[in-house]
Amino acid sequence: MSSATARKSARLGRWLVSGPPVLYLVVFFAVPTLIMVLASFRTPGEFGGLAPLVEDGKLDLNLESYARFFSEAIYAEIFLKSVWYALATTFFCLALAYPLAALIARSPKRYRDLLLLLVILPFWSNFLIRIYAWMIILGPNAALARTVNGILGGFGHEPVPLLFSSFAVLVCLVYVSLPFMVLPLYANLEKHDQALLDAAQDLGANAWQRFWRITFPLSLPGVFAGSALVFIPALGIFAIPDILGGPEDSLIGNVIKQQFLETRDWPFGSVLSIVLTVAALAIAGFAAWVARRNLGTPSSAREASA
Amino acid sequence: MPLLEIQNVTRRFGAFTAVDNVSIGIEAGEFFTLLGPSGCGKTTLLRTIAGFETPDGGSILLNGEDLADRPPERRPTRMVFQSYALFPHMTVEGNVAFPLQMSNVPSSEIPGKVREALEDVRLTGFGKRYPHELSGGQKQRVAIGRALVTHPKVLLLDEPLAALDAKLREEMQLELINLQKEVGITFVYVTHDQTEALALSHRIAVMNKGRVEQLDEPSKIYGFPRTRFVADFIGHCNIFSGPVKDRDGGLVTLEVPGLGPVRVAADAQVASGGAGSVALRPEKIRIQASAPEGTPDNHYRGTVADLLYMGDVTVYKVATPGGMRVEALLANSQSGRAKFFEVGDAVDVSWPVDAGYFIAE
Numbered sequence: 033m034s035s036a037t038a039r040k041s042a043r044l045g046r047w048l049v050s051g052p053p054v055l056y057l058v059v060f061f062a063v064p065t066l067i068m069v070l071a072s073f074r075t076p077g078e079f080g081g082l083a084p085l086v087e088d089g090k091l092d093l094n095l096e097s098y099a100r101f102f103s104e105a106i107y108a109e110i111f112l113k114s115v116w117y118a119l120a121t122t123f124f125c126l127a128l129a130y131p132l133a134a135l136i137a138r139s140p141k142r143y144r145d146l147l148l149l150l151v152i153l154p155f156w157s158n159f160l161i162r163i164y165a166w167m168i169i170l171g172p173n174a175a176l177a178r179t180v181n182g183i184l185g186g187f188g189h190e191p192v193p194l195l196f197s198s199f200a201v202l203v204c205l206v207y208v209s210l211p212f213m214v215l216p217l218y219a220n221l222e223k224h225d226q227a228l229l230d231a232a233q234d235l236g237a238n239a240w241q242r243f244w245r246i247t248f249p250l251s252l253p254g255v256f257a258g259s260a261l262v263f264i265p266a267l268g269i270f271a272i273p274d275i276l277g278g279p280e281d282s283l284i285g286n287v288i289k290q291q292f293l294e295t296r297d298w299p300f301g302s303v304l305s306i307v308l309t310v311a312a313l314a315i316a317g318f319a320a321w322v323a324r325r326n327l328g329t330p331s332s333a334r335e336a337s338a
Numbered sequence: 339m340p341l342l343e344i345q346n347v348t349r350r351f352g353a354f355t356a357v358d359n360v361s362i363g364i365e366a367g368e369f370f371t372l373l374g375p376s377g378c379g380k381t382t383l384l385r386t387i388a389g390f391e392t393p394d395g396g397s398i399l400l401n402g403e404d405l406a407d408r409p410p411e412r413r414p415t416r417m418v419f420q421s422y423a424l425f426p427h428m429t430v431e432g433n434v435a436f437p438l439q440m441s442n443v444p445s446s447e448i449p450g451k452v453r454e455a456l457e458d459v460r461l462t463g464f465g466k467r468y469p470h471e472l473s474g475g476q477k478q479r480v481a482i483g484r485a486l487v488t489h490p491k492v493l494l495l496d497e498p499l500a501a502l503d504a505k506l507r508e509e510m511q512l513e514l515i516n517l518q519k520e521v522g523i524t525f526v527y528v529t530h531d532q533t534e535a536l537a538l539s540h541r542i543a544v545m546n547k548g549r550v551e552q553l554d555e556p557s558k559i560y561g562f563p564r565t566r567f568v569a570d571f572i573g574h575c576n577i578f579s580g581p582v583k584d585r586d587g588g589l590v591t592l593e594v595p596g597l598g599p600v601r602v603a604a605d606a607q608v609a610s611g612g613a614g615s616v617a618l619r620p621e622k623i624r625i626q627a628s629a630p631e632g633t634p635d636n637h638y639r640g641t642v643a644d645l646l647y648m649g650d651v652t653v654y655k656v657a658t659p660g661g662m663r664v665e666a667l668l669a670n671s672q673s674g675r676a677k678f679f680e681v682g683d684a685v686d687v688s689w690p691v692d693a694g695y696f697i698a699e
Contacts, residue, residue: 231423233410234388235484236440245436249427 072097072302080296097299101307107287111307114284115315117198118266121205125213125262126255128206133217133254134247137224144222151214159208163275166204170194170276200276205266212265213258220254221247256323264312284308339402341366341524342387342492347396349382356382358548359396364492364526369518371527373535374545375571380528383545384494387526388417400491411440416485417494420501422477424469424484430456431465434484441488455487458517475506479513486521495527499534511537532572536560544568561619562695569617569697574653576623576665579615579699590696592616596662600636604696615697620667622693625654625679629686637688640664642679654679656687 073093075083085092101107136147154162169176172193181191194200224247232242270285277283284304291301340363349357357379364370372380385391387398389410398405405413416437425433434452443451456462459479469477478498485493498514499507515538518525529535535542536556543553544567552564563569569577578600584591590604592614602616629637643663644655649670656664664687668678679685 225421225423227419227421227423228425230390230410231417231419232425232436234390234415234417235437236411236488237436238411241440246425 068302068305071298072306074299076297076299080298082298097297097303100300101303107304110282110284110287111311114267115311117202117205117283118263120202121209121266122213122259122263124202124206125209126259129210129213129217129258130251130255133214133221136214136218137221148215148218151211151218154208154211160271160275162208163204163272166200166207166276167195170200170203195276196278198277198281201273201281204272204276205269208272209262209266212261216257216261217251217254220251220257224250252323256319260316260319264316267312268308340364341368341401342526343399343402344383344387345397345399347383347386347393347398349379349386349391350394355548357386357393360545360548360550361396362543362550362553364524366524367522369515369525369527369538369540371529371535371539371542372545373529373532373542373571375530378545379548380530380545381496384417384496384526384528387492388415388494389413414491415494416488416490416492417496418478418481418485418498420497422469422481422501424477424480426469428468429465430461430467430469430472430480433469433480434465434487437484437488443488451487455483458486458521459483460513474502475510478502478510482514482517486523489521490523492524492526495525497529498527500529500531507534514538536572544571546571563617564697566615566617566697566699569615569695574620574665574667576618576620577615578618578662578694579613582612582614589691590614594662596660597638597658597664598660600694601691602694602696603692604698613699615699616694617697618689618694620653620665621651622689623664623666624688625656625666625668626686626688627679627683629688633688635688635690637686638664639684639686642681642683642685645679645681652678654685656685 071082073095074085075092075094075096077083083092132151136144136151139147168174171177172195177194180194184190184192228246228250229242232246237245268285268288270283270289273281273283273286274289285308288301288304288308291297291304295301342364344360344362344364347357347360348355360379360383362370372383374380382391386393389405389408400414425436428436431452434455435448438448438451439445452465453462456465459482461476461479461483464472464476464480469480472480478501481498482493482495499510502510511534514525527535527538536559539556541553541555542559544551544559546567552559552568554562554564559568560572563572563575566577569575578592578594578597580592580594580600582590583593583599588603588605590602592600592602594600594616600616604614624635629639638658640656640658642654643657646653646655647670651667651669654666654668656666658664666687
């Protein structure tokens with residue numbers, strides 16, 4: 033075989049391997065995103081959906097939906113509230129997942145797979161079913177609510193509803209997001225070199241100093257990966273506030289869903305979706321930038337996470 | 339009184355005894371080496387001195403003080419790890435400053451001490467680099483500088499040169515000798531490489547199966563191995579074993595199967611009828627075409643079965659008619675001649691009675 037045909041067949045092989053996933057992403061991700069971007073500049077139809085793109089021989093594209101988003105404070109407020117919920121979810125997940133991931137990473141090898149299996153076990157039942165299960169756990173007649181209100185009653189406090197509250201939304205957000213924080217943290221911590229901790233100890237560092245000077249900085253790539261995996265989906269979620277939240281707990285995801293399904297204002301729903309996507313990308317980019325700065329050079333971060 | 343006293347230290351892992359009742363006294367300013375094959379307990383003993391392993395028996399004293407209650411972070415010892423264990427997220431300066439920060443050295447004094455330590459290990463100007471930007475030898479020097487910056491009483495080195503290539507290793511050996519002289523800190527060095535141990539150390543403890551087989555100066559370890567293991571482990575050695583046939587004052591005659599009677603000078607108490615071995619370095623054996631008459635030496639005839647030309651020397655394996663193999667080494671110093679003998683040549687091998695070392699069994 034000549035080298036030209038060899039190169040040709042190598043190129044064909046590459047396309048056979050990478051073609052299908054690229055095609056999939058183009059059809060189901062790039063094209064819908066473009067449709068959405070286009071829709072955000074169009075006029076809503078009289079009975080929902082979109083007005084015709086070309087009317088009286090004129091292209092009907094405008095910035096009205098964007099103008100509406102930036103002129104009505106309520107949407108910015110909901111947006112900030114969503115960011116706040118997503119941040120709180122990320123924080124609580126990190127606080128819970130770090131010790132858990134460290135525990136799994138340090139447990140004997142033969143138990144690690146079992147413990148990891150337990151972490152991902154919830155994925156075996158349906159997402160919505162697990163949310164509905166929280167309705168039962170947090171319900172007014174369930175043991176949890178009775179105990180809490182019994183204790184509050186002892187202090188002469190009015191009973192508080194656990195269900196249909198910000199509390200319920202946050203608890204469930206943390207619950208569904210936790211594995212996404214544990215797994216990248218575990219993947220990072222499991223690779224840490226014990227010799228580094230031995231060296232730090234030999235050089236005079238106590239347990240507290242070993243954690244904050246060695247383990248934690250080296251785990252930052254895992255922390256940022258886990259935080260991105262938790263924060264971004266939490267920012268756009270609508271099912272949990274829908275099912276477990278009160279009227280005050282409508283988040284940006286709920287508003288987007290409402291625009292598309294109930295109000296049927298597709299252009300405005302598209303605007304909200306685009307703002308959400310841009311915000312998520314901006315925050316993730318900012319986090320990556322902070323990570324790089326904290327870890328010195330990108331390659332040292334890679335070395336630590338490798 | 340020795341600076342570091344290891345007294346009857348034993349360390350077990352389940353049924354396996356890694357360190358078995360070891361007692362060693364190491365003097366201040368000494369370059370001391372623990373030498374042995376992998377699994378002999380040398381690294382475990384080093385980690386016990388550092389405090390990472392708790393002895394199951396015995397104690398470790400530094401300046402007369404028992405270290406038992408001190409965790410590694412509170413011992414005045416520092417360890418250099420085989421993998422260097424540099425902190426990848428800190429610069430060279432950050433790594434070297436770390437132990438100073440841990441011992442609460444005022445931050446105004448840190449840069450000066452870091453600079454001094456980097457000077458000591460000849461890394462001036464590398465302070466801002468990250469470990470992944472350094473070569474193996476440079477990483478090694480950072481590790482040593484980091485361990486020395488707080489002026490510990492004892493520096494523990496766990497096979498620090500094992501990951502370097504041969505040429506660099508030799509350079510680093512010379513640097514280590516000079517550095518140790520310069521700083522005057524006691525070095526306890528662990529290695530499985532006997533040439534490294536012989537080159538670096540003031541004294542060597544040869545370890546096997548958790549025990550110290552011999553503790554001596556390098557020349558004694560090499561020239562007068564006290565046990566069969568030491569003779570075998572350190573360098574190349576012919577070992578001829580057999581029953582003791584005769585004993586006449588300081589001269590023992592062994593009846594070696596396949597070779598014949600071998601006479602050796604010995605001061606060990608051995609009875610006629612016992613067994614023993616002669617350990618004989620290849621370079622102590624003369625190899626000639628024909629035997630000179632009337633010498634008191636051991637003489638044997640044989641043919642060259644194999645030879646290994648190594649540039650500066652040639653190793654000859656001489657087979658005796660009885661089937662014994664004698665390894666002899668000849669320097670290729672004569673100009674214009676690469677080899678003195680060829681495979682198949684009939685030769686005479688001989689050695690004086692005091693060339694070998696008698697090991698009673």
